[in-house]
Amino acid sequence: MGILESIRVALEALSSNKVRSALTMLGVIIGVFAVICLIAIGEGAKAYVSKELMGIGSNLLVVTPGKAKTSGGPPISVDSAKKLTYEDAEFIARRSTAVKQVAPIVMGTGKVKYENRSRDTTVLGVTYDFQQVRNLHVEIGSFISADDVDARRKVCTLGRVVKQELFGESNPLGKMVKINDVSFRVIGIMEKKGVTFGFNIDDIVFIPVKTAQELYDTDKLFEILAAATSEKEVDEAKRQITQLLIKRHREEDFTITTQAAMLESMNSILTTLTWVLGAIAGISLVVGGIGIMNIMLVSVSERTSEIGIRKAVGAKRRDILSQFLVESITISALGGLLGMILGVGLARGLAFSFPSLPVKVSLWSIILALSFSVFVGIFFGVYPAHKASKLDPIEALRHE
Amino acid sequence: MIQLKDISKVYTLGTQEVEVLRNISLEIKPGEFLSLVGPSGSGKSTLMNILGCLDKPTRGSYFFEGVSVADLSDDQLAEIRNKKIGFVFQSFHLLPRINALQNVELPLIYAGVPRSKRKEKAREVLAAVDLADRIYHKPNELSGGQCQRVAIARALVNNPQIILADEPTGNLDTKSGNEILQIFEKLNRQGVTLVIVTHDLSIARRAHRIVTLRDGEIIKDEVRRGEREGGGMEGGWR
Ligand SMILES: Nc1ncnc2c1ncn2[C@@H]1O[C@H](COP(=O)(O)OP(=O)(O)O)[C@@H](O)[C@H]1O
Ligand SMILES: [Mg+2]
Numbered sequence: 298m299g300i301l302e303s304i305r306v307a308l309e310a311l312s313s314n315k316v317r318s319a320l321t322m323l324g325v326i327i328g329v330f331a332v333i334c335l336i337a338i339g340e341g342a343k344a345y346v347s348k349e350l351m352g353i354g355s356n357l358l359v360v361t362p363g364k365a366k367t368s369g370g371p372p373i374s375v376d377s378a379k380k381l382t383y384e385d386a387e388f389i390a391r392r393s394t395a396v397k398q399v400a401p402i403v404m405g406t407g408k409v410k411y412e413n414r415s416r417d418t419t420v421l422g423v424t425y426d427f428q429q430v431r432n433l434h435v436e437i438g439s440f441i442s443a444d445d446v447d448a449r450r451k452v453c454t455l456g457r458v459v460k461q462e463l464f465g466e467s468n469p470l471g472k473m474v475k476i477n478d479v480s481f482r483v484i485g486i487m488e489k490k491g492v493t494f495g496f497n498i499d500d501i502v503f504i505p506v507k508t509a510q511e512l513y514d515t516d517k518l519f520e521i522l523a524a525a526t527s528e529k530e531v532d533e534a535k536r537q538i539t540q541l542l543i544k545r546h547r548e549e550d551f552t553i554t555t556q557a558a559m560l561e562s563m564n565s566i567l568t569t570l571t572w573v574l575g576a577i578a579g580i581s582l583v584v585g586g587i588g589i590m591n592i593m594l595v596s597v598s599e600r601t602s603e604i605g606i607r608k609a610v611g612a613k614r615r616d617i618l619s620q621f622l623v624e625s626i627t628i629s630a631l632g633g634l635l636g637m638i639l640g641v642g643l644a645r646g647l648a649f650s651f652p653s654l655p656v657k658v659s660l661w662s663i664i665l666a667l668s669f670s671v672f673v674g675i676f677f678g679v680y681p682a683h684k685a686s687k688l689d690p691i692e693a694l695r696h697e
Numbered sequence: 698m699i700q701l702k703d704i705s706k707v708y709t710l711g712t713q714e715v716e717v718l719r720n721i722s723l724e725i726k727p728g729e730f731l732s733l734v735g736p737s738g739s740g741k742s743t744l745m746n747i748l749g750c751l752d753k754p755t756r757g758s759y760f761f762e763g764v765s766v767a768d769l770s771d772d773q774l775a776e777i778r779n780k781k782i783g784f785v786f787q788s789f790h791l792l793p794r795i796n797a798l799q800n801v802e803l804p805l806i807y808a809g810v811p812r813s814k815r816k817e818k819a820r821e822v823l824a825a826v827d828l829a830d831r832i833y834h835k836p837n838e839l840s841g842g843q844c845q846r847v848a849i850a851r852a853l854v855n856n857p858q859i860i861l862a863d864e865p866t867g868n869l870d871t872k873s874g875n876e877i878l879q880i881f882e883k884l885n886r887q888g889v890t891l892v893i894v895t896h897d898l899s900i901a902r903r904a905h906r907i908v909t910l911r912d913g914e915i916i917k918d919e920v921r922r923g924e925r926e927g928g929g930m931e932g933g934w935r
Contacts, residue, residue: 309794602790606790606803607803607807609784610803610804610807611808612775612807613771614772614775615772616807694751694786
């Protein structure tokens with residue numbers, strides 16, 4: 298019996314019991330649907346992360362105080378006794394040939410007040426180069442200048458959100474605001490940038506880094522950002538910065554994280570996540586397969602006399618085996634196809650109506666889900682089909 | 698064409714052994730029209746199933762066209778059932794969900810005949826049993842006599858050398874039964890070997906040879922007057 302003939306017989310048998318076939322198929326539909334959707338979310342998160350990291354600037358290196366115990370990825374806990382100073386940053390800027398710009402950063406929180414309005418926000422002590430390193434732009438006024446830093450001026454550039462909260466639509470340039478009760482003059486407003494990694498860049502007040510050290514009464518930096526001269530020079534920059542800082546600190550009490558390393562470690566976390574999600578969805582596909590096996594066993598025992606008749610008129614064992622196997626594969630493949638259409642449809646629909654949502658349907662997940670569903674059909678169909686093919690023709694015929 | 702030597706069939710029910718056929722020896726020649734009679738439970742169906750390669754004897758040897766059936770694999774037996782033997786059952790044994798044409802096509806599917814040829818051949822055979830106008834009817838839309846004619850068409854469709862019919866008229870009224878028998882007689886005249894199990898003596902008497910079973914043994918094997926010793930006429934179905 299040819300394969301086309303088998304498929305025709307299988308479709309006939311399935312359509313003669315539509316509700317049952319549909320319910321059995323539903324198990325596979327849900328399984329494949331879940332696999333595709335969950336992998337789409339995982340893959341979407343990965344795409345989102347690399348896009349965000351690229352947005353930060355691909356030449357970026359981050360120097361943080363303290364030696365991370367594990368390699369790759371930003372250090373989770375840093376040794377606060379170790380420190381990076383403004384002079385460290387200057388030293389790197391002066392001596393490293395592979396580094397284009399250096400941005401020492403002090404980070405703190407502050408209550409920013411204007412007249413009777415106030416907002417608790419993040420205060421970043423930065424230098425002029427910060428905006429280049431992080432690819433940020435001023436909309437009106439100006440950013441913190443080198444002079445502002447050296448003269449420890451009490452000036453600030455406001456993020457969009459802070460400006461909106463304190464000033465509404467009125468022009469804040471030249472106005473005096475209070476940060477933690479110290480007066481600052483507003484010299485600029487940043488362009489709207491949005492949320493990156495859950496951190497709202499618009500909800501920040503920038504002040505000169507030395508002013509920030511005074512404000513928070515510290516000589517430590519939160520971190521130093523450095524931009525390599527080109528993407529190729531990132532590794533060289535890392536080597537140079539390491540050497541320079543060791544020269545100053547006499548030990549490696551800092552950690553340098555590159556963009557590539559961050560991307561890599563994020564990717565590996567998210568890849569694991571994607572697989573875990575896919576595996577959970579895969580379990581539902583396996584449950585769907587058990588449903589197929591169950592129905593096929595019922596079907597074999599219901600159709601015992603049919604099997605007897607077929608054998609009596611010359612069906613061989615493999616004819617019966619393939620008939621039932623094709624039937625279970627048809628259920629699973631059809632279910633897989635429907636689940637795929639639903640899954641891709643939903644993912645596409647979500648991505649279309651909520652462009653910010655990280656959803657990405659990848660071809661490999663579709664192929665994986667479909668082939669897994671066919672495999673499930675074979676795996677769970679073999680036993681019932683084998684049982685059918687083994688039936689003794691006389692006993693099968695006697696069965697009514 | 699068929700040779701049975703000391704065939705026995707034993708069923709084991711629990712610890713008890715029941716010998717349903719005992720030392721049956723029988724030879725059937727090509728073209729014969731043989732009827733098998735005997736009281737209910739005497740082992741007629743059991744014997745027919747063995748003849749039809751659906752079942753195997755416990756002891757003894759069965760030669761089909763000189764080949765020892767015991768030595769054949771399941772697949773080879775399936776092939777014999779498919780191509781060389783046509784089986785007709787008392788309860789028709791048609792597939793209920795498909796129509797007459799598709800039922801008749803079934804043996805052709807397993808014989809690997811291409812689709813268009815299959816349809817043509819199945820139509821032809823259905824026409825020969827006078828069902829040309831009923832080919833798209835499903836079994837439950839046909840009368841018992843019509844169902845049995847579909848079953849006969851299915852048995853004939855691969856041009857078997859022998860037809861085995863186990864009480865083919867048992868579920869039919871006299872008139873339909875008679876029609877069925879006429880079809881069989883015509884087939885036999887065309888050279889097909891025929892073995893029919895029946896309770897009905899008037900039917901049995903239309904055969905050329907009557908074998909009587911009782912308690913699993915052949916108690917009588919009579920050749921009717923005026924009959925040739927096998928060797929049916931040429932031509933016909935092939
Ligand atoms: N599978 C079986 N297991 C046990 N006994 C059986 C089986 N099939 C048939 N028999 C017994 O074999 C005997 C002959 O049965 P059968 O050949 O059907 O008789 P007939 O067709 O002549 O009425 C009966 O007594 C029946 O009960
Ligand atoms: Mg019987």
